[in-house]
Amino acid sequence: MKKPLILITNDDGYQAAGIQALARAVSAIGDVYIVAPDGARSGAACAITSTQPVSFQKLTSSDGEPIQVFSCTGTPVDCVKLALEQIVPRKPDLLLSGINHGDNASVSVHYSGTMGAVFEGCMKEIPSIGISLYLHRGQRYEDYPVSEDTLDAVASLCHRVIDQGLPQDVCLNINLPTAHVFRGWQVCRQARGRWSAEWASASNPHGLNAFWLTGHFTDLEPDAQDTDFSALRAGYASIVPITIDMTAFEAMNQINELLRAR
């Protein structure tokens, strides 16, 4: 029997410490293909490249290596689409994205290139998991690497997902704490949150109205016990099951009433 095929991408680029740690952690349970951007694509969300061609190149020299590495000029979603049609030898048994340098909890799931790749895998009916590291502002991944204990827990979870699959149209958004000892998983919901104060003036010699994107995040449910941020604050790894069906079913009646109103 063939080993499971695991496709890994990210939005920090193939050289990032996080994707390398993740690939090593799961290389015992499957044949690993890394197909990742050639550099940073943070905040790429589900963006696709439509105005220019996308290219890729193989970086590993031998077909026999346990981790094959390809770099791609496109977005994380482009990487997944290109990998599936042009690179991997068969449909992957698992798609992983990460480990992202910084969390993708709450509404950050919408901006995340890490999670964009995961949605793409889910749309292609591949069990797909995004993994991000909850760093505080100013913390570098290199100083707070994911512990071996945590990586073991991630590999164990991946093994179960390969074995049992995930529900139709559902993928996982995992955020890991930096703690040395793995405390456990909490299955939770996406916290309500808001970004504000998002622009810093970019001084420039041209008199442009130019700004750098920055921002302050506020958890709108600081007392909740069942959100991704509450799990992370308590030292647990959060798992939010995410659906790619964005229909707000419970709002349908209200919209119908709004249409009927005079």
Add this chain to the structure above:
Amino acid sequence: MKKPLILITNDDGYQAAGIQALARAVSAIGDVYIVAPDGARSGAACAITSTQPVSFQKLTSSDGEPIQVFSCTGTPVDCVKLALEQIVPRKPDLLLSGINHGDNASVSVHYSGTMGAVFEGCMKEIPSIGISLYLHRGQRYEDYPVSEDTLDAVASLCHRVIDQGLPQDVCLNINLPTAHVFRGWQVCRQARGRWSAEWASASNPHGLNAFWLTGHFTDLEPDAQDTDFSALRAGYASIVPITIDMTAFEAMNQINELLRAR
């Protein structure tokens, strides 16, 4: 009493025919600010610009004009974020995005820059509506413009939404048919769908593995009667209420069981 403030953006650029038609259609019910990309950003999803500054410039010459126009170097989401903090005089009463040249039904909602801007407005607690035109492949917007009858229906809906608001964390994904006479709205769910055959080889003189993104869309529920695509096929305008909370609540038990399994 002040007129409502309506912020309009898109992913086709401020010069696009669709955004201009939309601005004219709602200019009678509010003060309109167009803050849109300086060119095409199709497929930008919720992408944000984090690696370079974003700038904008005012294109209208007089403060008294009923439609103020600003162009922005960023993504649709950047446009919304920048407009809210740096451009509009107060919080908008309505955010519109579109009219997009091409539909954003089914899973295309995930790639759409049009809808990315709408999610951003929704996260900022502004009633937000994305509007796209269901064109068949090869049809140009200029040859199939949205009819006056349809634009009247859109303006009427906008008026109601300004008046009554939308449920918390819910925005609207509207797709319009090209028919001359407006047949009516259908509130529906996002169709299950899949893109395939997504790459065409890009011949090049450098021997690169280079590809253009293209693709074929398949509606996985061709016999459904309650999806956005079924509404469009029947000649109706589809309204899918969309939630920015992507939690798959009904999958939580199954994920907990997966964690408990040995």
